[in-house]
Amino acid sequence: MRNAGIAVIWLAAAVAGGQDQPVYKSKEEELPQRVAPQPVPFSHKVHAEAGSACKDCHTTAATKERAGLPQADRCMLCHRTVKADSPAVQELAKYQREGKRIAWVRVYRVPEFVFFSHANHGKAGEACETCHGPVATRDEVAKEVSTTMTSCMNCHAAREVSNDCHFCHSLGY
Ligand code: HEC
Ligand code: HEC
Ligand code: HEC
Ligand code: HEC
Numbered sequence: 001m002r003n004a005g006i007a008v009i010w011l012a013a014a015v016a017g018g019q020d021q022p023v024y025k026s027k028e029e030e031l032p033q034r035v036a037p038q039p040v041p042f043s044h045k046v047h048a049e050a051g052s053a054c055k056d057c058h059t060t061a062a063t064k065e066r067a068g069l070p071q072a073d074r075c076m077l078c079h080r081t082v083k084a085d086s087p088a089v090q091e092l093a094k095y096q097r098e099g100k101r102i103a104w105v106r107v108y109r110v111p112e113f114v115f116f117s118h119a120n121h122g123k124a125g126e127a128c129e130t131c132h133g134p135v136a137t138r139d140e141v142a143k144e145v146s147t148t149m150t151s152c153m154n155c156h157a158a159r160e161v162s163n164d165c166h167f168c169h170s171l172g173y
């Protein structure tokens with residue numbers, strides 16, 4: 001799969017070669033894209049109103065490639081006491097007790113042959129909302145902002161960041 005992806009990129013790179021502005025335009029995504037219900041109900045709106053900051057739960061969103069998704073241990077820091085008798089919270093407590101991972105249904109994903117890291121985007125001052133929409137006002141997260149190649153490139157062009165193919169795609173060297 002990975003090799004096939006790289007071969008396609010080489011081919012497209014050869015076609016695009018020598019031009020300053022990429023001529024390729026991705027097919028537009030239909031947004032918002034909803035995902036299947038989460039294994040444990042979770043509302044960003046409720047938690048933002050309770051005063052939680054994004055980085056309280058997505059602990060590596062500013063420092064690492066991946067933002068990270070919290071597991072029951074982190075939730076239970078509060079829920080040992082907050083709403084401890086709610087059925088949803090009791091289910092959460094069960095995950096923790098049994099040491100089971102919560103298999104959160106993913107919303108944003110780029111293919112494996114694309115390199116994306118949160119660290120440098122955060123350092124450059126890009127806000128979560130620019131790429132993920134007004135998450136703090138949502139009970140359910142749906143994909144609201146496009147992650148096609150053209151949408152990445154449009155921002156890079158606007159910020160005068162490189163749009164060389166190898167910036168986002170490993171060409172195998
Ligand atoms: C910083 C503390 C804190 C953390 C961490 C936290 N919560 Fe909450 N949670 C709250 C507060 C406060 C409420 C609102 C309680 C209320 O309505 O009075 C809440 C409400 C909820 C509710 C609604 C309960 C009900 O029946 O009304 C669920 C479900 C929930 N949280 C799940 C989670 C999950 C899952 C995580 C981990 C991913 C998590 N929480 C992490 C503080 C926290
Ligand atoms: C109390 C913990 C908590 C806080 C605070 C929190 N999140 Fe989340 N976030 C979660 C959990 C749990 C999920 C997975 C379930 C879901 O998608 O709703 C998630 C999912 C997401 C996703 C989708 C990830 C994917 O699958 O691609 C985005 C984007 C996101 N959060 C952004 C934010 C932003 C932006 C903030 C601050 C405004 C924030 N989160 C605050 C717990 C939290
Ligand atoms: C420049 C755009 C951009 C910004 C800014 C950004 N994200 Fe993301 N985020 C993405 C993309 C693209 C993905 C999918 C990455 C992948 O599949 O590897 C993603 C994935 C995620 C995920 C899924 C799980 C993971 O570990 O990566 C969460 C959670 C998330 N982002 C939260 C945040 C939060 C919180 C902030 C702000 C601190 C933020 N993002 C800022 C583009 C962005
Ligand atoms: C909202 C604007 C914005 C969007 C959208 C965006 N980027 Fe960026 N990107 C930047 C900025 C600004 C930098 C420069 C960061 C720096 O100075 O290091 C950057 C740098 C990068 C880098 C080099 C730094 C690093 O992290 O290694 C890569 C790779 C990259 N972006 C990939 C992507 C991909 C892939 C997407 C789409 C999924 C994307 N970007 C979407 C603004 C954006």
Ligand code: HEC
Pocket residue numbers: 008009012013016022026109110111114147148149152153156162163164165166167168169
């Ligand atoms: C700013 C980051 C970025 C740059 C620069 C970039 N790409 Fe992409 N590319 C992506 C992303 C993100 C995807 C995945 C899009 C998706 O998920 O739909 C992608 C996908 C692709 C694909 C698969 C087909 C498709 O549209 O999904 C090919 C082929 C490709 N890129 C070639 C190139 C070539 C050739 C260049 C140089 C002209 C280039 N890319 C530059 C981010 C980038």
